[in-house]
Amino acid sequence: MSDAGAARAATRTITRGGRGSLAGGGVLLVVVVLLAAVVPYVVTLGALSSLVMLFALVILGTTWNLLAGYGGMVSVGQQAYVGVGGYALIQLADAVGAPLWLAVPAAGLVGAAIALPTSYLVFRLAGGYFAIGTWVVAEVFRLVTMRIDGLGGGTGLSLSAFRGTDRVERVAFVYWFALALMVAVVLGTYLLMRSRVGLGLTAIRDDRVAASSLGVAVDRGRRLVYVAGSGGAALAGALVALSTLGVTPGSIYSVSWTAAMIFIVVVGGIGTIEGPLVGAVLYWALQQALAPLGTWYLVVLGAVAVAVVLLAPRGLWGLVAGRYQLFPTGYRVRGVPPGAAVAPRADG
Template identity: 50%
Template structure:
């Protein structure tokens, strides 16, 4: 006799295998200072930082519906706060990164109150306007180099570690750490009750409101937390660069356009999408960077083709074909068959 039982679970065989492989890859990456060259570590550090930025933008746009084209405001703010807190505040760079994140979250509060009055394209434009205000404001600060920018003093750089190799290893580990923290935070948040509310808002905002979900509060929390973490990533970016200027800090190309490209081609509204999109972006960049402006044209063509042929991104294609979910968020009903005489 065959007895059919139904089980409800979030996990799957693919997710468990992915978790084991992910842990092994993470251990290998942690050991990179002992097997990778300096150039490789710098490249991997950049990959981790872009992955963190893409995951945060995806949380805002893909889940909360907050399509921002002004995230460079927080990247640049984080960089400048790192310089200000270390040079004038006397903080150690690592503590300055954390403090910058807190300041970024605090400054996002009044920004959210203002731009949450806007909808759709007007919201996107509002975020870009704030980023420009930041850029113009910091360009007037002569103590931080004004329009030409400034470099991090040698004494502050050496406070990270005595040797150059030690500083490079620490910068690499910090970049890897922030990427892991961001992905874990996004994953845990989306598995929480707030994450369920956020998913409901994404699917149908009107229906979510009718069920008693506080839409404004949920989006506000996402925006502020994302701003704080993005500010920390920005501080890490310019800790690696050791120099900052308004145009570099608030570059819409580097910190927003490329991030949107990563999320769109990888798969918006999924945790896996930004990971795949980051790998594709850097593969294209390293392959085509020598082509000059042609490289940007190729990126544009790739984005257009993906949006036309695979609106849900590369991961959307993979998930539709193989029913894979490496970061399980929703419960799934599974059948379990037991045989008894």
């Protein structure tokens, strides 16, 4: 190597994140602190309940992004686990008597436990057949739930664990609990994608055959993502039931939940940690602003989705992802001369 080449190589550094990431992380920390310590005291109870739905949407988008963005599995049946989580919460809280702070995460675990054997069925399918198969599974879950009298049949169940609790205390508890769970899910996903498991998932998404030839446990990795994503959907379903004080098969198993997940991830930016955050805030804001229009807001959502796909194929976060990373999951080589070839980074 020449002296000039050695000098250039010496100036190259491998980094993860940087000042931009630290600054972005600081801004996010401030936002979380404001949400926890200021917002509950300056907005109405109705606004707090609406924010709980935003937190649930962030969880749904983040966990569906695990499936499609990192596992390469497009599921249109994740509403199955939203429903499982909602019903599991009410059964655990009312029938078993578990405290709500324990019943909600336990409902997520129930969803993950059911997803494990279900994965052996749906993983026999691939591509579009996998997507259709997951939707069929969701319909089976809904129909089975409606046939069980102990689950309220077609009328659903009401949550009685809050009976006698002051409304202000109830809404405040649900709000802070939902905020804590949302932060935990996002940070957990970030830590997962920074690990060796996350690197393997990125390889599986990019090329399953090549990943397998390099020793990556493809089936185990995909199953891990499916179980984790389904547990996250069940956790969000439990939060919805906790906030609305009840569930019905028609609403909690509605395909609109999965439609919201797809919108959030595709519009926000698939395959990134930040994308679902951006997409969830946009989806929630459009819902709030367009609620007086009734079902017309669906037309507006569709138009927004089409526009983003055409104008920003990598999603809204993809427009700035090259310059900023709030959650850096891969490494970057700095100091590379223009036009030089470097190994691709595992950003996910």
